[in-house]
Amino acid sequence: MSVNYRQDLPPAGGFEAVKYKRNLPFRGPGALAILAGVTAFCSFGIYRVGMGNIERRELKRESTWARIHLVPLLLAEGDRAAYQDGQRAAAVEADIxxxxxxxxxxxxxxxxxxxxEL
Structure with missing residues:
Protein backbone atom coordinates (compact mmCIF):
# COMPACT_ATOMS: atom_id res chain seq x y z
CA MET A 1 0.00 0.00 0.00
CA SER A 2 1.55 3.16 -0.96
CA VAL A 3 0.56 6.41 0.75
CA ASN A 4 1.19 9.65 -0.97
CA TYR A 5 2.39 12.18 1.51
CA ARG A 6 2.23 15.79 0.69
CA GLN A 7 5.00 17.62 2.51
CA ASP A 8 4.29 21.08 3.88
CA LEU A 9 6.78 23.41 2.17
CA PRO A 10 7.32 27.18 2.29
CA PRO A 11 5.48 29.20 -0.30
CA ALA A 12 7.19 30.01 -3.53
CA GLY A 13 9.51 33.02 -3.02
CA GLY A 14 9.83 32.33 0.71
CA PHE A 15 8.20 33.72 3.77
CA GLU A 16 8.11 37.46 4.30
CA ALA A 17 10.71 38.99 6.63
CA VAL A 18 10.10 38.86 10.36
CA LYS A 19 9.34 42.35 11.69
CA TYR A 20 11.40 42.56 14.85
CA LYS A 21 12.15 46.33 14.92
CA ARG A 22 10.02 48.66 17.07
CA ASN A 23 7.87 50.99 15.07
CA LEU A 24 7.92 54.15 17.21
CA PRO A 25 6.43 57.38 15.88
CA PHE A 26 8.42 60.63 15.78
CA ARG A 27 8.23 62.15 19.29
CA GLY A 28 9.57 65.69 18.88
CA PRO A 29 12.74 67.58 18.07
CA GLY A 30 16.15 66.07 18.49
CA ALA A 31 18.73 66.87 21.10
CA LEU A 32 20.57 69.43 18.96
CA ALA A 33 17.35 71.31 18.25
CA ILE A 34 16.50 71.40 21.96
CA LEU A 35 20.03 72.56 22.80
CA ALA A 36 19.80 75.29 20.17
CA GLY A 37 16.42 76.42 21.55
CA VAL A 38 17.65 76.53 25.14
CA THR A 39 20.78 78.41 24.08
CA ALA A 40 18.70 80.96 22.15
CA PHE A 41 16.28 81.38 25.05
CA CYS A 42 19.09 81.88 27.58
CA SER A 43 20.90 84.30 25.28
CA PHE A 44 17.73 86.37 24.91
CA GLY A 45 17.28 86.37 28.69
CA ILE A 46 20.84 87.53 29.29
CA TYR A 47 20.34 90.27 26.70
CA ARG A 48 17.15 91.46 28.46
CA VAL A 49 18.89 91.44 31.85
CA GLY A 50 21.71 93.54 30.39
CA MET A 51 19.24 96.03 28.92
CA GLY A 52 17.42 96.19 32.26
CA ASN A 53 20.72 96.86 34.04
CA ILE A 54 21.48 99.71 31.66
CA GLU A 55 18.01 101.21 32.19
CA ARG A 56 18.21 100.82 35.98
CA ARG A 57 21.66 102.46 36.00
CA GLU A 58 20.30 105.38 33.95
CA LEU A 59 17.31 105.82 36.28
CA LYS A 60 19.61 105.78 39.31
CA ARG A 61 21.86 108.39 37.70
CA GLU A 62 18.85 110.56 36.93
CA SER A 63 17.55 110.21 40.49
CA THR A 64 20.98 111.10 41.90
CA TRP A 65 21.23 114.24 39.77
CA ALA A 66 17.68 115.25 40.67
CA ARG A 67 18.55 114.88 44.35
CA ILE A 68 21.77 116.88 43.89
CA HIS A 69 19.83 119.69 42.23
CA LEU A 70 17.07 119.67 44.88
CA VAL A 71 19.33 119.73 47.96
CA PRO A 72 19.77 123.56 48.03
CA LEU A 73 16.02 124.06 47.71
CA LEU A 74 15.28 121.54 50.45
CA LEU A 75 17.88 123.12 52.76
CA ALA A 76 16.42 126.58 52.16
CA GLU A 77 12.92 125.29 52.94
CA GLY A 78 14.20 123.67 56.14
CA ASP A 79 15.96 126.89 57.18
CA ARG A 80 12.82 128.92 56.48
CA ALA A 81 10.67 126.51 58.50
CA ALA A 82 13.18 126.58 61.41
CA TYR A 83 13.22 130.39 61.37
CA GLN A 84 9.42 130.54 61.41
CA ASP A 85 9.28 128.02 64.27
CA GLY A 86 11.80 130.11 66.23
CA GLN A 87 9.80 133.30 65.66
CA ARG A 88 6.60 131.53 66.67
CA ALA A 89 8.25 130.13 69.83
CA ALA A 90 9.57 133.60 70.73
CA ALA A 91 6.09 135.08 70.32
CA VAL A 92 4.54 132.37 72.51
CA GLU A 93 7.28 132.83 75.13
CA ALA A 94 6.77 136.61 75.12
CA ASP A 95 3.03 136.11 75.55
CA ILE A 96 3.46 133.65 78.42
CA GLU A 117 29.53 128.35 75.96
CA LEU A 118 32.77 129.48 74.42
Missing amino acids: MKDVKGWVPRQSVYNNPRYR
Whole structure:
Protein backbone atom coordinates (compact mmCIF):
# COMPACT_ATOMS: atom_id res chain seq x y z
CA MET A 1 0.00 0.00 0.00
CA SER A 2 1.55 3.16 -0.96
CA VAL A 3 0.56 6.41 0.75
CA ASN A 4 1.19 9.65 -0.97
CA TYR A 5 2.39 12.18 1.51
CA ARG A 6 2.23 15.79 0.69
CA GLN A 7 5.00 17.62 2.51
CA ASP A 8 4.29 21.08 3.88
CA LEU A 9 6.78 23.41 2.17
CA PRO A 10 7.32 27.18 2.29
CA PRO A 11 5.48 29.20 -0.30
CA ALA A 12 7.19 30.01 -3.53
CA GLY A 13 9.51 33.02 -3.02
CA GLY A 14 9.83 32.33 0.71
CA PHE A 15 8.20 33.72 3.77
CA GLU A 16 8.11 37.46 4.30
CA ALA A 17 10.71 38.99 6.63
CA VAL A 18 10.10 38.86 10.36
CA LYS A 19 9.34 42.35 11.69
CA TYR A 20 11.40 42.56 14.85
CA LYS A 21 12.15 46.33 14.92
CA ARG A 22 10.02 48.66 17.07
CA ASN A 23 7.87 50.99 15.07
CA LEU A 24 7.92 54.15 17.21
CA PRO A 25 6.43 57.38 15.88
CA PHE A 26 8.42 60.63 15.78
CA ARG A 27 8.23 62.15 19.29
CA GLY A 28 9.57 65.69 18.88
CA PRO A 29 12.74 67.58 18.07
CA GLY A 30 16.15 66.07 18.49
CA ALA A 31 18.73 66.87 21.10
CA LEU A 32 20.57 69.43 18.96
CA ALA A 33 17.35 71.31 18.25
CA ILE A 34 16.50 71.40 21.96
CA LEU A 35 20.03 72.56 22.80
CA ALA A 36 19.80 75.29 20.17
CA GLY A 37 16.42 76.42 21.55
CA VAL A 38 17.65 76.53 25.14
CA THR A 39 20.78 78.41 24.08
CA ALA A 40 18.70 80.96 22.15
CA PHE A 41 16.28 81.38 25.05
CA CYS A 42 19.09 81.88 27.58
CA SER A 43 20.90 84.30 25.28
CA PHE A 44 17.73 86.37 24.91
CA GLY A 45 17.28 86.37 28.69
CA ILE A 46 20.84 87.53 29.29
CA TYR A 47 20.34 90.27 26.70
CA ARG A 48 17.15 91.46 28.46
CA VAL A 49 18.89 91.44 31.85
CA GLY A 50 21.71 93.54 30.39
CA MET A 51 19.24 96.03 28.92
CA GLY A 52 17.42 96.19 32.26
CA ASN A 53 20.72 96.86 34.04
CA ILE A 54 21.48 99.71 31.66
CA GLU A 55 18.01 101.21 32.19
CA ARG A 56 18.21 100.82 35.98
CA ARG A 57 21.66 102.46 36.00
CA GLU A 58 20.30 105.38 33.95
CA LEU A 59 17.31 105.82 36.28
CA LYS A 60 19.61 105.78 39.31
CA ARG A 61 21.86 108.39 37.70
CA GLU A 62 18.85 110.56 36.93
CA SER A 63 17.55 110.21 40.49
CA THR A 64 20.98 111.10 41.90
CA TRP A 65 21.23 114.24 39.77
CA ALA A 66 17.68 115.25 40.67
CA ARG A 67 18.55 114.88 44.35
CA ILE A 68 21.77 116.88 43.89
CA HIS A 69 19.83 119.69 42.23
CA LEU A 70 17.07 119.67 44.88
CA VAL A 71 19.33 119.73 47.96
CA PRO A 72 19.77 123.56 48.03
CA LEU A 73 16.02 124.06 47.71
CA LEU A 74 15.28 121.54 50.45
CA LEU A 75 17.88 123.12 52.76
CA ALA A 76 16.42 126.58 52.16
CA GLU A 77 12.92 125.29 52.94
CA GLY A 78 14.20 123.67 56.14
CA ASP A 79 15.96 126.89 57.18
CA ARG A 80 12.82 128.92 56.48
CA ALA A 81 10.67 126.51 58.50
CA ALA A 82 13.18 126.58 61.41
CA TYR A 83 13.22 130.39 61.37
CA GLN A 84 9.42 130.54 61.41
CA ASP A 85 9.28 128.02 64.27
CA GLY A 86 11.80 130.11 66.23
CA GLN A 87 9.80 133.30 65.66
CA ARG A 88 6.60 131.53 66.67
CA ALA A 89 8.25 130.13 69.83
CA ALA A 90 9.57 133.60 70.73
CA ALA A 91 6.09 135.08 70.32
CA VAL A 92 4.54 132.37 72.51
CA GLU A 93 7.28 132.83 75.13
CA ALA A 94 6.77 136.61 75.12
CA ASP A 95 3.03 136.11 75.55
CA ILE A 96 3.46 133.65 78.42
CA MET A 97 6.12 135.68 80.28
CA LYS A 98 4.61 139.15 79.68
CA ASP A 99 3.97 139.67 83.39
CA VAL A 100 7.58 138.93 84.42
CA LYS A 101 9.72 142.09 84.67
CA GLY A 102 13.04 142.04 82.91
CA TRP A 103 12.26 138.89 80.90
CA VAL A 104 13.67 138.93 77.40
CA PRO A 105 12.29 136.28 75.06
CA ARG A 106 14.79 133.80 73.61
CA GLN A 107 17.55 134.97 75.98
CA SER A 108 19.53 132.34 77.85
CA VAL A 109 18.45 131.82 81.45
CA TYR A 110 21.99 130.89 82.43
CA ASN A 111 23.48 134.28 83.27
CA ASN A 112 26.49 132.96 85.18
CA PRO A 113 29.62 133.21 83.01
CA ARG A 114 30.71 129.84 84.31
CA TYR A 115 28.00 128.07 82.29
CA ARG A 116 28.34 130.01 79.08
CA GLU A 117 29.53 128.35 75.96
CA LEU A 118 32.77 129.48 74.42
